[in-house]
Amino acid sequence: MTKENLNKFLLVGLLILVLVFLGLWLKTRASETPATTLTIDNEVPVISVAKEQTASTASAKTPENGSVTFTATASDDNGDSFQLFVCKTDSITPGANPTCESGASMCNSNETDSGDAAVCTYNLPDDTTTNETQNWYAFACDDNGCSDYDPNTNGSQGNPGTLSDGSQSPIYINHRPDFTAFTDDTGTDGLEPGDTVTWTVTFKETDTDNTVDIYVCSSDSWSEGGGCGEVELCKTPVRDIAGNGTTDVVNTDCTFDIPTVKKDGDYAAYGFVVDNEGLASRLTYIAEGSSTESKQKTDSVLRVANVTPNVNSGTVVITTNSERITNPSDPNFLISDNELLLTSTTASTTTAYIKYTAQDYNGCGTDELPVDATQGNRVLSTVGFFRGGCLLNSTGVDAGAPTDGPTCEVSDWDVYDGSTGYGSNAYMIQQIDGGSGTIVSGAVGSCVRVTSNLPNLCTNTGSGDKIYETGAQSQIDIICTFPLNYLADPTTTDSYYEDEDWYPVITVMDTSPGGNTMFHSYPTDISQSSVAQRAGGWENDTVTIPMAQSLQKEFTVATIAYGNVSVGGNASDDASTKLVNKGNTGIDQKVRAGDTDGGGGTNPEYMCRATEYPTCSTTTNDDEKLPASYQKYSGTDNFVYESAGTALTNTLALMTDTHCLKPIKTNLLPEDYIYWRIKIPDTPTKKAIQYKGLNTISAIVSDSTNWY
Template identity: 25%
Template sequence: MKRISWLLERLPALVLLFVVGAISYSVVADSVTTQVTVANTAPSITAGPIEDPTSDATTPTNVGNQVTFKATASDSNNDSYHLAICKTNAITPNGTSAPTCDGGSWCVSSATASTVEASCSYTALSGDAESEAWYAFVCDSVSGSTCSSSSQGTGASGSPFNVNHAPSFTVMSSTSADPGGTITFTATASDADIDTTSDTVLLVVCSAAGATSSGCTNPADQLCISTAVASNPTCDYVLPAVHQSGDTSYYSYVYDSHNMGATNNPFPAKTYSVNNVVSSVSTVVLNGAADISLTAGTTTNVIVTGSVTDANSCQNISTMQASLYRSGVGYSACDTVGELNYNYCYSLVSCTVVGGTCTGSTDASTDYTCTVSMQYHADPTDISTVYVAENWLGTILATDSGALTSTAEAVTAVEVSSLTAQSVDALVSYGNIGLGENTGATNSSISVTAVGNVGLDTDLSGVDMCPDYPTCAGDTIPVANQKYSTAAFTYSLGGTALSTIATEVELNVLKTTSDATPASKLLYWGIAIPAGIAPGTYTGANNITAVKGETVNW
């Protein structure tokens, strides 16, 4: 026993040796590693999934609107999760990224914290079926992510969602009638949706744009509204005993039984017809019979006024339009929108009714004001211009609701005055030049742009340059040391010395014919620095004055 104790003291961890008589035993103790994998558990849906609002056969989602899906999920690992609304009952998790619906998705939410509601939305398309099944999954957003089994919700807010398609609206027509008679409006319209019950269509007709399935936005504009029918709705409008003549515009709308409008609401403008007589235009005055003075580089409002009389009341006039033109062009070449040219023709400018005129349907006469925005480069007709033998006239065109027209031209013609105007760069910068040196073949240049309605030459003059301009108490660079030219030049070989006396330069800037690309020319400059002056920055002023150019150079 003493020997056993002695061995135990010396081999406490590894070997126990027992000696009993002639027999010995040993016991060896091993260290065993333990291991277990804790699996990621898929999140589970605790609330929903639902459509919010419900999208079913009774309250389907209109094409272009969204159906929103909502669900709340809990993850035992407290991982965030994605809500995926799939088209089929199959999904593939994608780690920390959004999962992939194997058969396509309606929508997938962003990562959402466990126990917090997730949502995503889908915009209904015209190509969707009336009933579309969906399968909701929740997948945790972690490496090795897993997804729940699918759920289609329950009841009306569960799968499927329903899509309502717009009705078809292809043709709109109306009859004609005398005042006091009945106008019948007919729409060629139908709706192909048949889920649960077939959709019906309804027609709304207004005298001004704006309507819902309940009627015209402004009740005063409502001509008629039909009952809901399977196809081709009609409605009647009884004309007042006194009514505007000719064709009167109306706006038509078709809606289905779920209040969805046709995609082409309102139908392109149509008119209904009442017996009509031609109107008469009179007293046309252009610019108050005064000559027109334009504004450099921008537009000037020129007013044309006139009156119109219609036996079917002043309200029978649908449009009044003014055309303003050079007399050599004439109204016949300036009576369509396509003939617009800002140099000589301003065609079909809309007019407005003068307040206090046309007091009602029993009033035959109306006064109009037409504002024409004339560009600064409109052709002048005063002296020393290309079109000195011409002038400017205006014509007003009246169109009644029956498309009958009448015109009248201003009795008094006016002139458009010459506008001699330029826009010039603000600085001639010669840079750094040494004492006793000149610019050589390197020129500075400035652009002279015609911002009036004539071609331009220019008067040039200047003053000495000095560091303390305009005092010039010390050193100066004489004005004559500056040279200019209408083309690039070498200082020692060309250019004209600048003077204090204005000198006309035949710059020959063309007359501007488009405000988008005004005509311009460059003036080139050079300078020589005297040898004996102090270094520094010398400043002066060159005067560049616009001069009306000879017409041959316009």
């Protein structure tokens, strides 16, 4: 048998043997139940949709400290629950605790049933980088694996979603602008009421397509949609931002008009920089590697200056009639007199008034003058009234006065010094100490704020503690009352100072809470220290008024007593009459015999028997009549009858050898005497009886060259 046949024989035998044994085994197992096993492979959850709940787009960005909520629906063929993981990179490590790459985790959801929507929220940090977008990748994971969402990626990136429904990456991030500098131009000294304040705002906007709005608010609050929490002082849109993210932007377009009447002091003005998405600047920003305080919500400290008060020139009224300044129904209301008339009798005063309107654009205050300067923002007034030719300065020189005339020294502002009486050319009506705000003693009048009738009563005095508050008033009417003395220098025609007028000088001042005293003098072209100047040098609208002449006198001797005189003997001794000048002019005297020029009056020009005068009814003979010519008069005492003096006539004759000077001080009143003598000639014969007659003495205003 060949080797090949042998192999075939063995193979057939082996096959028969296997079949026999198989048959025997099947026969023995015919009554048993076999066990079966099967292992089903794990299927990863499959995401059907993954997206941002609110789409983050270029036109609807997510703020840097905001949040993005992701949602994803996944199903698991094994029925397992799943978790949603969102990563910054397209990579995740599956397992019992799936993890994004280091630093790439954004958020992950709780365990979610298959088929339900899983949700997780990513909170953007406040100190995020300047990247304007952030890619995201969504994964649905169970304990054994994570979804293979797209054939081309291991997540949702690349899935054909859209930005508008949030199913497409990336997130668009809106960064807060950096607010680096905030100042206003009020400076240390401040701006005046009515001025425009300008803020300088420096900021940096890191997002290339953003714009910003600048707000200045009256309080430190601002909210998106609500704007300034209190009052918006200004808002400026900045739409053209060159060099976004690389260059500081300096803007000076935000301005505010300070109310025209505003109390001086510091006011709050808070700055806010907000981008077009409504995202305000952060309170700190990174500068040169370190955190720096932002100017967001900081106060620029808007300062309103203390301004100089003033007198409205068109409001000054000078009068001796109170109706002109206190009664609006008077037809001459607020019109000065044509001239000041001294209506008083001899050696007395006439009440005079100066009304004016003081104005302070910091507000006119509430208290009557005077007030303590520490209260601040109160108008105080030093008021004088003087003849314009008086140059009030330390030299006491009146440039227009005669050598022996009155001086106009600064001390004369006090008007009364206790020894020389009232002056004739200067009146200190009220004087305020600029440091203390109190009245200086020695003035002759007073000034008070008007509380009724007149238009400027300053009834609304408060301008509020907020810069935007308005309604305060700046003007207050003030009336000064003072006694105008009878010897005040007249300035009307034929007066010594006829080329001058009288001037009110009003120095208004206020003292701010900071202690700075501000002065303004009316007229405006005089200074605080030199409060007058020559007539003709004033501003055109300065109110002046002439002082009228007032002839006032007193004769203190009523009888010319010649005594006993012998016929043909010597002349009598001097008899005298005395005149005292109590007006404001010089005085000359005129004399005559009898009461009527030319005679024929009730009192004849001759003297007759004393018991018969003035009728002289029984006097029929000339020997009982003494003609007027027997009497002589002179301005010099002890004159020689035969060679001096002037014979008396029945016609008024002006005395030319004596003049009564004008008064300068009240207790230095000028006096003027007329000296009289009589002599009886030998013939014709006169009876030895007592005679009586009447001489008339009249006073007239003398030529002004004889006043001093």
